[in-house]
Amino acid sequence: CMPATKGVAEPEAAPMLARPSADGSSTRPGSRSASITELTPMSRNGSGGPGRAPTSAWRELIPAHDTDADGGDASAGDPAGEKLGHSPFWVIAANNVVYMAAPLSLPATMARCGWFFGTLILVYSILCTYHSGLLIGDIILERPHLDSYPKILGEALVTLFDDFLRLPLDRALLRRVGSEMAIVLQFMAYFFDTMAQVLFCAEYFDELTPEPDDGSKSLTQKQWLLVTGLLAIPLMQAPNFSESRVAVVAAAVCLFLNVATFLAEVLIYRPWNCVPGPEYQTPDAGSVMIGFTAFAYAFGGHGMYPEEMREMQDRTQWPRVIRWTYVLCVGMYVLCAYLGYYAYGSAARANLNLNFPLDGINTFSIIVQLVVTYYCIYVTSLVMLLHVEEHAFGIDPRTNCGESSFATTLVRFVFRTAFLGLQVLLCWFLIDIPGDVLLTVQSLSGAIGMTALTYILPFVVHWILQPHRVRSWGMRAWYVINIVLGVQIMIGGTVSGITELVDGLFPDPNGPQCTEFEQAPRSPCDPCYRGGLPEQFYDLAMEFRNGTCGCLLDAE
Numbered sequence: 001c002m003p004a005t006k007g008v009a010e011p012e013a014a015p016m017l018a019r020p021s022a023d024g025s026s027t028r029p030g031s032r033s034a035s036i037t038e039l040t041p042m043s044r045n046g047s048g049g050p051g052r053a054p055t056s057a058w059r060e061l062i063p064a065h066d067t068d069a070d071g072g073d074a075s076a077g078d079p080a081g082e083k084l085g086h087s088p089f090w091v092i093a094a095n096n097v098v099y100m101a102a103p104l105s106l107p108a109t110m111a112r113c114g115w116f117f118g119t120l121i122l123v124y125s126i127l128c129t130y131h132s133g134l135l136i137g138d139i140i141l142e143r144p145h146l147d148s149y150p151k152i153l154g155e156a157l158v159t160l161f162d163d164f165l166r167l168p169l170d171r172a173l174l175r176r177v178g179s180e181m182a183i184v185l186q187f188m189a190y191f192f193d194t195m196a197q198v199l200f201c202a203e204y205f206d207e208l209t210p211e212p213d214d215g216s217k218s219l220t221q222k223q224w225l226l227v228t229g230l231l232a233i234p235l236m237q238a239p240n241f242s243e244s245r246v247a248v249v250a251a252a253v254c255l256f257l258n259v260a261t262f263l264a265e266v267l268i269y270r271p272w273n274c275v276p277g278p279e280y281q282t283p284d285a286g287s288v289m290i291g292f293t294a295f296a297y298a299f300g301g302h303g304m305y306p307e308e309m310r311e312m313q314d315r316t317q318w319p320r321v322i323r324w325t326y327v328l329c330v331g332m333y334v335l336c337a338y339l340g341y342y343a344y345g346s347a348a349r350a351n352l353n354l355n356f357p358l359d360g361i362n363t364f365s366i367i368v369q370l371v372v373t374y375y376c377i378y379v380t381s382l383v384m385l386l387h388v389e390e391h392a393f394g395i396d397p398r399t400n401c402g403e404s405s406f407a408t409t410l411v412r413f414v415f416r417t418a419f420l421g422l423q424v425l426l427c428w429f430l431i432d433i434p435g436d437v438l439l440t441v442q443s444l445s446g447a448i449g450m451t452a453l454t455y456i457l458p459f460v461v462h463w464i465l466q467p468h469r470v471r472s473w474g475m476r477a478w479y480v481i482n483i484v485l486g487v488q489i490m491i492g493g494t495v496s497g498i499t500e501l502v503d504g505l506f507p508d509p510n511g512p513q514c515t516e517f518e519q520a521p522r523s524p525c526d527p528c529y530r531g532g533l534p535e536q537f538y539d540l541a542m543e544f545r546n547g548t549c550g551c552l553l554d555a556e
Contacts, residue, residue: 086398087311089321091245095308096325098251098372099379100301103259103332107340107348109298112291114283115341121295122337128482129299130326132458136305137318139465147310149186149303149453150387154178156461164464185457186303187384189449191423193297194380196441198427200373201228203351204366221431228377229424235378236416239404240311240386240397251375254368259332261365262340265356271343278345286496293447293493294350298333300450301325302458304383311398377420385416430501444501447493455486 110118139152146152157178161167202224209219219227235247271278283291309315340348344355353369356362386397393411404412430441459479463470470476 086313087245087308088313089317091248092308092312093321093324094245094248094252095379096301096321097328098248098255099304099376100299100325101255101329101332102298103255103329103336104262104340104352104369105294105350106298106333106337107344107352108350109291109294110337110341111281111344111346111348112283112287112294114288115280117283117288118291118337118341121292122333125295125299126326126330129302129454130322132454132482133302133305133322133325134319135458135462136302137309137315137322138469139462140306140309141315141318142466144315146306148306148387149383149457150179150182152306152461152465153182153457156464159464182457183387185449185452186387187449189300189303189445189453190380190384192441192445192448193300193450194377195423195427195430196445197373197376197380198225198228198232198424199431199441200351201232201370201377202427202431204353204370204373207353207366208363208370222428225424225427225431228374229420232374232377232420233417235374236381236385236420237409237413238378239399239412240382247375247378251372254371257368258365258372259336261361261368262336262352264361265365266339266343268361269357271355278343278347280341281346286499289489289492289496290500292489293444293451293497295446296451296454296489296493297446300446300454303450303453307383307386307397381416381419381423385419389415444494444497447490447497451486451490451493456483456490459483 110122112118113121136152140146143155146155154175155178157174158171161169161174162171202221205224205227206219206221238247308321309318312318340352344352347355349355353362353366356365389395389412390397393408393415395408395412399408459482463476463479470479
């Protein structure tokens with residue numbers, strides 16, 4: 001653990017703020033409909049006045065000195081700037097890049113969508129998610145007390161009913177409902193995503209294990225799942241983003257090395273020149289839905305943006321964080337998406353190493369990806385862990401190792417280890433499902449949570465909380481398009497992903513039977529067949545050669 005940053009200057013007293021109303025005018029501080037009134041220093045017990053303790057953990061979601069209908073003080077939580085984060089700009093930007101970047105999964109995502117729809121969705125996702133990332137920062141810079149997604153959504157729900165719908169509902173209840181909605185979405189997004197990272201690690205370990213001559217394995221993939229879980233326990237104890245700065249640098253270096261190994265594999269073997277070469281199948285509607293949600297997964301770091309801003313030393317540098325994130329990630333995405341899909345066609349796998357031949361470059365690529373994925377197991381779960389620890393156990397999410405008591409460290413260790421164990425257990429049951437389970441799990445993560453947190457909610461809450469920024473008809477149309485399209489993709493992608501999982505759990509007994517291969521170079525999914533494809537493959541008629549499911553059909 002790294003020591004807490006010393007010598008941080010105390011912030012100046014916060015000025016009086018007024019929230020614009022639905023028509024763009026400012027609401028007078030002190031009125032019932034004002035969301036933010038004068039922000040005054042609070043007592044150390046977290047209440048709005050001396051000696052007053054909050055009556056519920058959810059009281060912290062209520063802005064400082066907000067007045068309820070009965071005139072009581074509804075304040076809670078830290079006022080803006082009472083405690084600054086420890087993380088410099090580059091740590092947050094590096095975490096964004098390492099978490100968001102999934103360049104080697106883009107060829108499989110393009111394969112689901114095809115050239116036309118893949119290009120259309122990729123360009124749209126870049127524009128939409130770049131904008132939504134800036135919108136989240138805009139909300140927090142103007143309302144610093146909204147330093148988590150649950151707080152933002154809770155405040156947006158209160159503002160919607162107070163200023164837009166003019167319905168006199170209980171504001172504390174509305175905040176709680178909105179907050180719980182955000183928590184559910186974050187949980188669904190990042191819980192599934194962490195499972196995908198655990199599955200990746202188990203596959204990588206299995207691929208690195210040499211096979212004895214008798215074809216047996218020293219450890220099965222299920223046993224590698226347990227190994228992955230045990231190895232991740234120490235890293236899971238890093239309290240927050242600030243304490244992970246050493247690990248994130250190593251992960252970022254490995255990420256760029258991984259893209260370099262991808263270029264080496266493709267340019268050395270040039271699979272498009274092989275016979276038979278890659279095929280580019282026409283996608284159906286369900287496949288495009290899965291592909292869209294896989295793109296949402298690739299751009300889906302927004303659910304942790306508020307929590308990252310909370311830990312920044314200077315929140316005004318957030319636009320700079322977004323710019324660097326997208327410059328680096330979009331460059332890798334465009335390169336890998338088009339070159340990888342051109343090289344491997346519809347046979348591209350979410351774990352692209354399964355398409356590479358068995359050579360030293362592939363082995364090196366697996367090793368560096370293992371480092372990145374190992375770190376992602378931690379960072380993907382961190383937002384959920386910090387929220388539960390804050391609200392259930394009273395642990396300040398900005399507390400570093402040097403500031404933690406033994407009891408805090410023990411609670412964190414037990415809780416995070418049990419949480420990781422549950423994810424490993426679910427992966428244990430999913431790993432036996434045939435087909436590309438990784439892409440399906442990623443798509444579910446993108447559909448259920450990340451589409452909402454990235455494509456839908458930033459535009460919804462920004463329109464509600466900052467209506468003076470959404471005045472033109474063109475801007476309103478852009479917001480509406482993103483919201484409506486996001487809802488459709490969220491529903492369609494969820495249905496398609498669940499359908500694929502169910503079909504895998506209960507396969508058609510009359511369908512084609514095939515023998516799975518653990519490595520693509522020993523299966524038709526490698527268009528070059530450079531890694532030792534079984535000779536009997538060439539004796540089969542073309543209709544028995546399957547280039548999409550990673551298996552060799554049984555001619556009998």
